Amino acid sequence: MSIVMSATTTDRWDEFMEGVWRQNPLFVMVLGLCPALAVTVSAINALSMGLATAFVLTCSALLVSLLRRMIPKEVRIATYIVIIATFVTVVDYLIQAISLALYDALGAFIQLIVVNCMILGRAEAHASKNPPGIAVINALGMSAGFAIGLFALGAVREILGAGTLFGISLFGSGFQPWVVMVLPPGGFFVLGMWLLVFAAWGRWRQRRQARQAEATRHA
Template sequence: MKRPTDLHDTFRRGLWRDNPVFIALLGLCPALAVTNSAINGVALGAATTFVLLTASTLVSSFRKVIPKQVRITTFIIIIATFVTVADLVLAAMAPAIHAELGAFIPLIVCNCLILGRQEAFAFRKPVKPAVVDAAGMSIGFTVALVMIGGIREILGSGTLFGVIVMPAGFEPWIIMILPPGGFFTIALLLALMAHLKARREARLPRHEDSEPEGAV
């Protein structure tokens, strides 16, 4: 990279400015499906982080020997391999979380966030920025999942990370932990993000380089 600050910038980009869920709208299927509790968000975020980091490292390391014509297939082989590894390791080490996440671990394979980062970044960059990018994006993804999961858990079950946080008389809004609650929550969060972005741009009329990256 040209300047040392670029790495920092790459990291922050995924974490917030180009947040995969809130800005780029990538990986919404798991983001909506598993987030009926905050702990599920943490678990799926951790599994996705593992897969994205290993896939980006490998794709970036071998980007010179992978012919362009078969790059997508190779990405998928790499991603699918590490998703299966994550699935087996979780089943062996943390059966309770594995049972909770159920079908969503195998579905990390088709999370467009991961494939998108390989195509848009890891295949074109040296290993170091690719790893930094993967770390930023996956932490950003995890933060988003925990935010959605936290809001849905508080309103839908009256708890946060399993700890009761709402007053005793609180009647849980069951719809928040059902699928519609996921859509309500993400719509509200997107509106909030858009509002914050509009305010920031109003303050800084010419904010360079604020275009979000496109989806795959």
């Protein structure tokens, strides 16, 4: 597969995977913790929040990137905030139109997307310096990484806290819910566990790379 990939496709894939994996906003950069801890009591809430954030992140990255030569550097932060707030308002209306139950479940955290530092960080560090195509790909990658992270939290918390995944019962009616998992401390426990897994995995990969480098040097 990788052999037939043209150079630009590989680059784009790299740009996308940057956010999904190497710079995963939740597990590597540890950004956007407020929604990550607060709304991930169920997989569906977590995914919805991931999608809402993805919408805001991608749209604002596109707009910032399109306007990047127009925006004076003295007022760039203010401009980014205005743009991000616009899309947050849009997503707020959209969720209300789709499902009020979901809107109630996500609560104030929809409006709080505006202060998600990951979005402002991407606008400042990436979208304002790159053409729209690349900015959107990067934003999509970051969104995917964030959504995957939220889903990983939400899935564990829902499975242990309610015995269900996407509302489908996994263990039958006799399941004993772990009450703590749907309470705030559960968010911290599960996030810590995932950070541990990611750190252990990263270290393992580093060691393997070092071993391979050693082997090629000797060969």
